[in-house]
Amino acid sequence: xxxxxxxxxxxxxxxxxxxxxxxxxxxxxxxxxxxxxxxxxxxxxxxxxxxxxxxxxxxxxxxxxxxxxxxxxxxxxxxxxxxxxxxxxxxxxxxxxxxxxxxxxxxxxxxxxxxxxxxxxxxxxxxxxxxxxxxxxxxxxxxxxxxxxxxxxxxxxxxxxxxxxxxxxxxxxxxxxxxxxxxxxxxxxxxxxxxxxxxxxxxxxxxxxxxxxxxxxxxxxxxxxxxxxxxxxxxxxxxxxxxxxxxxxxxxxxxxxxxxxxxxxxxxxxxxxxxxxxxxxxxxxxxxxxxxxxxxxxxxxxxxxxxxxxxxxxxxxxxxxxxxxxxxxxxxxxxxxxxxxxxxxxxxxxxxxxxxxxxxxxxxxxxxxxxxxxxxxxxxxxxxxxxxxxxxxxxx
Ligand SMILES: NC(=O)C1=CN([C@@H]2O[C@H](COP(=O)(O)OP(=O)(O)OC[C@H]3O[C@@H](n4cnc5c(N)ncnc54)[C@H](OP(=O)(O)O)[C@@H]3O)[C@@H](O)[C@H]2O)C=CC1
Ligand SMILES: CC(C)CCC[C@@H](C)[C@H]1CC=C2C3=C(CC[C@@]21C)[C@@]1(C)CC[C@H](O)C(C)(C)[C@@H]1CC3
Numbered sequence: 001x002x003x004x005x006x007x008x009x010x011x012x013x014x015x016x017x018x019x020x021x022x023x024x025x026x027x028x029x030x031x032x033x034x035x036x037x038x039x040x041x042x043x044x045x046x047x048x049x050x051x052x053x054x055x056x057x058x059x060x061x062x063x064x065x066x067x068x069x070x071x072x073x074x075x076x077x078x079x080x081x082x083x084x085x086x087x088x089x090x091x092x093x094x095x096x097x098x099x100x101x102x103x104x105x106x107x108x109x110x111x112x113x114x115x116x117x118x119x120x121x122x123x124x125x126x127x128x129x130x131x132x133x134x135x136x137x138x139x140x141x142x143x144x145x146x147x148x149x150x151x152x153x154x155x156x157x158x159x160x161x162x163x164x165x166x167x168x169x170x171x172x173x174x175x176x177x178x179x180x181x182x183x184x185x186x187x188x189x190x191x192x193x194x195x196x197x198x199x200x201x202x203x204x205x206x207x208x209x210x211x212x213x214x215x216x217x218x219x220x221x222x223x224x225x226x227x228x229x230x231x232x233x234x235x236x237x238x239x240x241x242x243x244x245x246x247x248x249x250x251x252x253x254x255x256x257x258x259x260x261x262x263x264x265x266x267x268x269x270x271x272x273x274x275x276x277x278x279x280x281x282x283x284x285x286x287x288x289x290x291x292x293x294x295x296x297x298x299x300x301x302x303x304x305x306x307x308x309x310x311x312x313x314x315x316x317x318x319x320x321x322x323x324x325x326x327x328x329x330x331x332x333x334x335x336x337x338x339x340x341x342x343x344x345x346x347x348x349x350x351x352x353x354x355x356x357x358x359x360x361x362x363x364x365x366x367x368x369x370x371x372x373x374x375x376x377x378x379x380x381x382x383x384x385x386x387x388x389x390x391x392x393x394x395x396x
Contacts, residue, residue, distance in 0.1 A: 005116045008248050015254040022349045040110035051173040054083035063220045066229045070136040080172050080216035102189035115243035123235040130155035139232030154234025167233040170241040178246035180212045186253040199263045200342035204252045207275050207339050221290045252343050252350045261344040275338035282331025285320035309379035317386050324389045329361045
């Protein structure tokens, strides 16, 4: 809990330092005046309030989540993409009225500080709220009795205030949309400093906007991810969603602002191709599984080979899910590589995301494997026999 914020501040500080060494010491240790700003707090709270207001707007659709322990299903508004468009319109209006968006890049440290503070306070409130939640509302992990462990993992599965779902809101709105807004501010700032944004900055902005736009367009798919169906809402996700995502996932764009990198058109085309391949695998795999889980007789998936399980559910063994056991992770990792390549190969720092993400997905894959083995038993073993590789064909 201390190491994660420390890593985030380390990355923010080294990204703007001359040597930009991932493993080097930060150029200076920020004092309270560099971290604390009432304006940053005001801006952050306004941002959270704005995104919460967008969440509460009428949605084009209400989706049902997975069945819970008490056999009920929660309902979720599907209006994340609408929130992204409204945010873009508002920011566009602001910029045309003279709002200095590039200035946001000067406030990253105090904003990251207030986001971290919010995550700690929010997690504490969530921990306290879980004390009065019924046992059926608690997450399978995160209720060990060790308060520090439970505070970190999160005790309640789907904490809500009336119909407002705190975890679903945080997972997709303030952090993800904040990430692309920070990227955009870095692009604007680069244009102000150097006359126009660099090709590398355009690529990083474009790729990551596609990733965030995709997440919000296919918002309903998040309801079947491990975070929503299995993990409690505690410090890990609150900090991850609110602080880690916007301030560390924008690291490549931060690096590019302070360390401009030349990029040939031919190299840029290769990088675009890598991103496109990654995206096709990621989207193809996620959509195939979601379509199959919603309706196995959908013509798009009806011809795929499957294994039956004792639970009545089936497992795909052909198509994307017959290539490796987590094709979506493979696609995500290929995209992560494409996001770092525009930053060149002179520094390790822009590859931090790729390294962290590999570790996260390897660990996540192992957790999922454990859960699937528990759920599906012998059928899962048979799936592992038929599809022996986890993430990368013939390698892992
Ligand atoms: N950018 C980021 O920081 C992060 C991105 N991600 C991305 O989020 C996405 C979701 O990931 P995550 O929630 O971890 O897991 P998945 O979407 O991979 O879901 C795993 C579940 O899929 C089902 N499943 C597994 N194999 C099969 C099969 N052969 N046929 C049918 N169903 C199967 C099982 O659930 P069941 O059988 O119950 O349906 C399993 O528990 C991924 O694309 C990942 O890359 C994840 C973490 C961080
Ligand atoms: C800080 C810790 C070390 C780890 C925190 C992990 C979180 C940052 C991630 C856990 C799962 C995530 C997902 C996405 C973002 C990062 C977190 C919150 C996701 C919303 C990104 C966009 C994708 O399209 C997705 C599939 C919707 C992702 C779902 C999981």
